[in-house]
Amino acid sequence: MYWNDSELTVENYNGNRKIYQCGKELHRIEIKRNVKYYSLVLDVNNCAFGRVFYGGDVQIIFTEKSYVPGKHKKGGQSQQRYARNRELAIIVWFKKINNLLMEYKDIKLVVGISPVYESTFMKYMHTYNKEKIIQTMGTEYCDENGVYQMARKLSS
Numbered sequence: 001m002y003w004n005d006s007e008l009t010v011e012n013y014n015g016n017r018k019i020y021q022c023g024k025e026l027h028r029i030e031i032k033r034n035v036k037y038y039s040l041v042l043d044v045n046n047c048a049f050g051r052v053f054y055g056g057d058v059q060i061i062f063t064e065k066s067y068v069p070g071k072h073k074k075g076g077q078s079q080q081r082y083a084r085n086r087e088l089a090i091i092v093w094f095k096k097i098n099n100l101l102m103e104y105k106d107i108k109l110v111v112g113i114s115p116v117y118e119s120t121f122m123k124y125m126h127t128y129n130k131e132k133i134i135q136t137m138g139t140e141y142c143d144e145n146g147v148y149q150m151a152r153k154l155s156s
Contacts, residue, residue: 033053033054033057034053034054035051035053036108037052037108037109038051038052038104039052039058039150040101040110040111041141042111043114044068044093045068046064046065046143047064047065047066047142048060048062048064048142048143049062049101050147052110060144060147064096064097064100067089068086068093069085069086069089071083090117090120091120091124094120098124101132102126102128104132108132109129109134110133110134110135110150111133112136112139112142112149114139115138
C-alpha cells in the first residue's frame with residue numbers, strides 16, 4: 001500500500017494496481033508484464049503449466065491430474081496385462097498434455113520431467129510443440145511447486 005496526501009494505492013501480488021480516490025469509482029491500472037518463458041512440469045500423476053515473467057513472478061495457467069494406474073505386483077498371467085494397460089494410460093496422458101499445449105503459439109517452453117519418462121513424452125509430442133522447447137530439466141515436484149522450483153533454478 002502506498003499513501004500520499006490525496007490517494008491510497010494498493011498493489012496486489014499479481015501486479016494489478018488499484019487507486020482509491022475520494023468518490024465511488026475504482027480506478028484500475030493494468031501493469032504490462034513481459035513473459036520470459038512458459039514452464040511445463042509433469043510426470044505420470046500431475047501436470048502444471050505456467051508463465052514466468054521477467055522479475056521472477058509466476059502465474060499458473062492450468063494444472064491437471066492424470067488417472068494413470070499405479071504399478072501392480074500381482075503375479076501370474078495378469079501382470080503383463082496390467083503393465084500394458086499402464087503403458088497405454090501413460091501414452092494417453094502424454095497425448096492429452098500435448099493437445100493442451102497446441103493452443104499456445106509462439107512461446108518459449110521449459111519442460112520439467114523425470115528422465116525416466118522424458119523419452120516417452122518426446123516420442124509422442126507433436127513436432128510443432130517440440131519446436132517450442134528451449135530446455136528440458138529434471139524436477140522434484142510436478143505440481144505448482146515444480147513450476148516455482150524451475151523458475152528459481154533458472155533465475156539463479
